[in-house]
Amino acid sequence: MRLRKSRVQLVIALVVILIVLSVFTFGKFGHKQAIEEPADLTAPTITHQDPPPASVAPSAPAAGISNENLNTYPSEQFDVVVIGSELEGLYLARAAADEGLKVKVLDPHKAFGGQILQSQMLFLDETRDDQGHLLVQGRVKELFDGFRNAKIRKLSEFTSYMNKLILNIPVESGVTMNEIEQLKTPDNMHKVASIVYTTAQNEKKKITASYWVDNSDYAALISRLDAKRLPGLEKFYGQKEIEYMSAGMMMKFKHVDWKKFNTTFNALKPDEKSKQFGGGYVSDSFAIGLSGMTKAYHPSNDRLFLRGLNAVNQRDGEVLINALLVYTVDPSKPESIQEAVTLGNKETASILGHFRKTLPGWEHAELGELPTYPYVREYNHYEMDYVLKPSDLLSGTMFWDNVSIGGYPLDLQGTSANKWGIEMGRPDKYGMPLRSFLLKNYENVIAAGKNVGSSAIAYGSTRIQPNTSLAAESIGVILGQVHGKQKLREITPDEMAKLQQYLAAHYQIKLTGITGTNKISGWNEEEIRKLDSGEITYPSYVQTRKKTAVK
CATH class of the missing domain: 3.30.530 (Alpha-D-Glucose-1,6-Bisphosphate; Chain A, domain 4)
Structure with missing residues (x-):
């Protein structure tokens, strides 16, 4: 009996060993096959970052996720994923959806609506040229017309407008981004492949997309990528510490x-x-x-x-x-x-x-009812394919890849170093190129709203809502038009001209045939360099320059 019992135990032990070995082999090689990319791409690089601020994350942020379990969560595939619910980027979401793309909004903040609904920043600044002509175009014009005509003034009216903007577009608020899966492309660019995130209900999910849009007020996505921060106002004011506009x-x-x-x-x-x-x-x-x-x-x-x-x-x-x-x-x-x-x-x-x-x-x-969140004017500026400078704005430069026509003074709101702030000049109107919204060295990351590619000084004007709202809508339309055909960076000047014609015909957005007054005509290279670096303040310098020229 003892011998038979020993044999039975030995057989059971052997079976258990075989099962463990088979599970280990499948887990090791099966998982590798599941995440393996096509031959023309290198293996993915996963960035491990801390959760976003506790004020916008679930109360119990999830721990970091390792490569081994990236594919174990419910997964969704979209054409465009927008991170954040600021007004400007929602125009991109709406336009892309109207063009037939599958779009989703993931909001790191617990509540929807950004500076409009949560900060109650319901005083809208219009953009006009030197002749007083309105520069506001596209879908955002309905909002600005309603504001000017006193039809959209209260929080409830802005809420209704924004709900209409995201109609039938899924939105998840209060998410925590845990892992960002990145790839290197054959031309040595970076590409965001997927994001693993935790929902407000503490459920982990994975989402993949063709394009990712950072539409947050603190660069929730871009700040976690291999992006270059540009000098901010601290350089202009000679401060040691980084400080943003009030x-x-x-x-x-x-x-x-x-x-x-x-x-x-x-x-x-x-x-x-x-x-x-x-x-x-x-x-x-x-x-x-x-x-x-x-x-x-x-x-x-x-x-x-x-x-x-x-x-x-x-x-x-x-x-x-x-x-x-x-x-x-x-x-x-x-x-x-x-x-x-x-x-x-x-x-x-x-x-x-x-x-x-x-x-x-x-x-x-x-x-009255007080806001629960501040109106954030500025965060870090990151390098895009093209960074707009004060000289671009004040010269009225138009670009072959215009996605917006901007205007507004270079209004630098106060900091602790200069509480009243300063105006650095008043452009007539200027172009904003697609390249200023494409994150440098990334194939599929788009900036929206406050994340526009702009120097800290030029940002005084480029940040204004009609400027970046129009750009976002134009980009959303373009994404729909080139989907499945080519990447944004591959668009040629001839192809861009056709896309701009499409925007004019179907969306009444005019981006070509516009001339802005060049207010720095005749300036030499050194003067322009000083203008762009902030060594020259246009309103005061132009008067001195005129007097010198008269003499």
Whole structure:
């Protein structure tokens, strides 16, 4: 019996060993076959990065994922994946979807809508040329027309507009990107193949796409790739530490008698307006400036500053103001974001008291709903195939691969080194090339909105919403037109001309046959170099240059 029992145990042990060996062999070689790429591509390189800021990630971020289990999660395939839900990049998503592409939005923030819905940055800046002609084109024009005509002013109205923009486009908010799978192409470019991410429900997924679009306010994707950061405003101001343009905390008030505010202000003589308010402008819809009144307010913290007003009458006694600046905010750090919200919203309550005392029609004003996120103006600038410079803007340069016609002053909002900020010049209008939205050395990564390829100084103008919204929509259309035929970088000037004709015919987007005034005509190379580096401030230098020329 003992001998028979020993034999049975020996047989069982042998069977167990054989099963283990077969599982190991299949796991080792079967997995290798599953991730093996075609012969013309090298093996994938997986980047291992920390989860994004806790403020935008699930409460329990997942640990890093190794190569061995990349293919063990539910997988989806899309033509275009947009990272982030800022307004500008959603035009790319909409256009690509309308052109027949399969599109998805992955948002690292817990709530949808970026600076529009979460920061309540509902004061829109139009772009116009020197003659006052409106430069806003494409789908974004509906939004700006609605804003100007007082039909889209309240948060609910902006929400309805943005929901329409993403109709039938899947959106996942609150995601954490765990792993980014990258490949090297035969021409030594990089290519993002897939992303493993964790959903807000703590489920891991894998997504693949032909193109990836960074549409976030802190370069959520690009900052984790092999991308080159360009010098920022710290170089211009001679600072040792990196600092971005001030963030804004939008101020919301209710029970304002706007009619009294408007009529009382405009009944004053010019010298009285200047004495009481520091000048400015008030209409049925807007109040601009009044910086004398804001200068009289002394913030409770050195990181805060109340500049001139950008106020909009939202109807029904509700008013929204973009004027409160918070310095040294880093949008990639959750603690910095939370500090800005706490500081700004607390200060808004104090500012309300100042407005009640100094502004007619504000005697009974109260606080409205306050934002839970700051209006982020700027983050790092990364190198694209072409980086726009101040000289491009002020010379009115147009490019063969124009995807937008831009305009707006080079408006550098304040930093702790220069609290009022500075204007570096006013272009007439200028072109924005496709190359300024293609991440350098990457085959399939597109920048949108705040991530535009621009020097820190040129960014004062290029950042404005109509400029990058039009670019995003144009790129979305182009992606649909070249899908399955060629890559964006392979588009030739002749092919681009045909695509621009298609945009004009089908989307009423005009990108060619436009001339911008060259405001630096006759400047020599050294002057242009100094303009681009910030050594020359155009508004002051051009006057000096004219006087020198007269002599």
